[in-house]
Amino acid sequence: MEISKNIRESKKNILLLANKKNKGHIPSAFSIINFVYLFYENKLNINNDFILSKGHGCLALYSVLEHFNYITTEVFFSFGDFDSILGGHPHLRKNNEIKASTGSLGHGLPIAVGKALAAKINQSSKKIFCLIGDGEANEGTTWESAILADNLKLNNLICIVDNNQSQNRSIPTPNLQKKFSSFGWDVITIDGHNSNEILSVFNLNTINPLCVIMNTKKGKGIADMESNFQEWHHKGITDNLLKLYIKEIHEEAIS
């Protein structure tokens, strides 16, 4: 399938980059890459905004932007260089497809609320998709935003929670469904590695702001990263592992 092939290719590029630069948040990118890829594959970025609030997952965004020719391959592999437009966290003044400067957690969702409010004032049909992490949901601004989005009736705001269990050794945010629902949001839970379930979200029209709890795996597709994601959180890849992991990605079944 074309989609699976392209997602594999984007993941392979992330591995190549992490090997070349000896750095990168790979597991955090692999948990969200299916969503980011499909968002761009379906050209949702043309009329809507995608804010990556968990900015450390930016390799997923950068590899997808490279795939769809928003940045060149050369720029992609300049990641982290002094004069590169691509840093370890995205900065909106560097590329038009970056809709907020993130990195410090808890900043993307309030900005998304402001953008969604502007769209309402303008009576525009624009939707704002904001992807946060489940760990990021610790931040108080998540819940301030949840209260305000409900109060302002922002049904053009979609908050996707990358529910990759990253906080299992500190403070997890359990029962996200109940939490958002009690704040007045519509909530849907999907498998973040299933294309059809992701696609079902894109055309959903709701009465209230929508929270998509996206169950994912950190480091999806690479067994060692899936089971040791804490160790792999921010790390480069050696030449030997690179070969092994590219093979593993190549054989990954993507639904």
Add this chain to the structure above:
Amino acid sequence: MRKQLAKTLDEIMTFNSQVVVLIGDISHYLLTNIEDKFKNRFYNLGIAEQTLIGLASGLSLEGKLPIVHTIAPFCTERVYEQIKLDIGYQNVEVIIISVGASFDYAHMGCSHHCTNDISILRVVPNLDIYIPGSSFEFDDIIKKTIGNGRAKYIKLTSREHNQTLDILPHEMKIVKKGNDNKLIITTGHMLKDIIDIEQDSTIYYTNSITNLEVNSIEHLINDMKGKEIFVVEENNVVGGLGDAIFDLTKNKLNKIGIPNAFLDHYGTYDEQREFLGLTPHLLKKTIYGN
């Protein structure tokens, strides 16, 4: 000045349809006419200041001109990282207007004082800071600068001076040329106090703390020669107007460090140091010229 706020907001919302006013549950009673008149451009967003600032930045990214208003410590110190990143780093025009000044709420205690706002905001790049000395100056500053693409912090005070000055934003204005050996620089309402007590001194005044206009500073530097200089302000002296003047008037201290700008490159620690001139080699060049 707070009454002027209601009047000025009404006027700028009338002539600029992009202006959106957001308050943190403060001054609502003063702004009910705006609320009635501009139904979808006035929001009381309650007590969620961090999100208030982030939300304002989102509005600005969509072409709106958001004006945020609440008590000074809650829209500066409490939301410092939101101002640094969502406004400064993203470089968007958000206007923050505070009330309460340094200690207008003296009786409420330190939770409601804000003596450090100027000091901490001076080091946020892409942000202009104003301390209007009168209602007229507040109205004038906002009308002259709104829409210029720059983020702004405007500190309202309950006290006002009684002077009518022909002063532009970012100007350092000579108010009086005196014959004694003292030169006094001040800002905001304190101009009145200085005029009341001065004997025959030279007085300079500004209602802007950042980006002071070069020509007017050159006049000041010229007049400073041979004088005993005082900077009088109702702000923390660490990082306040005094420090700003000290830097601008190029005293004998050469400050070497990080300029007031975002380090918006990536790379390595050593590359940043090289860029900033902080490597031993570049320090030697700066200090010894070779």
